[in-house]
Amino acid sequence: MAKDKRSKGAHGSSGSSTTTSSNKGNNTNNQPPISTPPAWPVFKPKLPVVDLQLEPYPGVEDKVVVFRSFWPRSLCKDYVAFLRELPLVTTPGKPKRGEAVRVNDRFQIDDPKFAHRLWTETGLKEALLKEEYLHMWGGQVVGLNPNIRIYRYRPGQFFDAHYDDYNYVTVAPEPGAPPISAKTTWTLLLYLTSQADGCIGGETVFFPRDRRNPKEEIAVSLETGMLLLHKHGNDCMLHEAREVTAGEKWVIRTDLCIKR
Numbered sequence: 001m002a003k004d005k006r007s008k009g010a011h012g013s014s015g016s017s018t019t020t021s022s023n024k025g026n027n028t029n030n031q032p033p034i035s036t037p038p039a040w041p042v043f044k045p046k047l048p049v050v051d052l053q054l055e056p057y058p059g060v061e062d063k064v065v066v067f068r069s070f071w072p073r074s075l076c077k078d079y080v081a082f083l084r085e086l087p088l089v090t091t092p093g094k095p096k097r098g099e100a101v102r103v104n105d106r107f108q109i110d111d112p113k114f115a116h117r118l119w120t121e122t123g124l125k126e127a128l129l130k131e132e133y134l135h136m137w138g139g140q141v142v143g144l145n146p147n148i149r150i151y152r153y154r155p156g157q158f159f160d161a162h163y164d165d166y167n168y169v170t171v172a173p174e175p176g177a178p179p180i181s182a183k184t185t186w187t188l189l190l191y192l193t194s195q196a197d198g199c200i201g202g203e204t205v206f207f208p209r210d211r212r213n214p215k216e217e218i219a220v221s222l223e224t225g226m227l228l229l230h231k232h233g234n235d236c237m238l239h240e241a242r243e244v245t246a247g248e249k250w251v252i253r254t255d256l257c258i259k260r
Helices: 073-083 112-120 124-128 131-136
Strands: 064-067 105-110 141-144 147-153 158-162 168-171 180-191 204-207 218-220 227-231 238-241 244-246 249-259
Touching (some): 073 249
Antiparallel strands (some): 204 238
């Protein structure tokens, strides 16, 4: 895995991450990835259900953007019911030296077809490749990271302050097409639950000055069906997934990829 000059960790792409910008993270999986992709439910109703509007997040406009109502509540509900049946693994409560504490349940799979569906069947490709946004992504966008991660946070679970590193991956622009060498540049988090579904806490909190200061933090509250994208690699901000105190927080995670 590539390491950037600030030695950041990888948020969920495998192992836990650093609690400060001076310690190195780790990208070693706690469990080997499952080899056979699950039979993901169809996207019903047909997506997108609204005209997707990219919203730069106030205070961190150049590093965090959201799409509200990226998925409808009904589809999120269907996916949560489906994801409950997957073989989720609880991460260790005691991290390795220098790693951020992360306690959640997760599932990981390399699935280029599902990544392609997320990219081409949701309206995301068209929304991100509008002319006015092309300068934001760091290069020529070729799709999404085929490494799909599912997170569930139950009461008492959280992910301490950390950075997300970039990774070198291969992406097939079309099923069956020759793979393209790519680099990840933005983290994508699709929230499937929120307070409306009984989930209390779990906010994604950013620290623009790379220090944990409650007076400076920018907390993004969960919204069911909202897609959040934030820069990682050299431009990643220190951030955390705040503890869930009630209900369950469900997230689908992947990354935006540019051609190398």
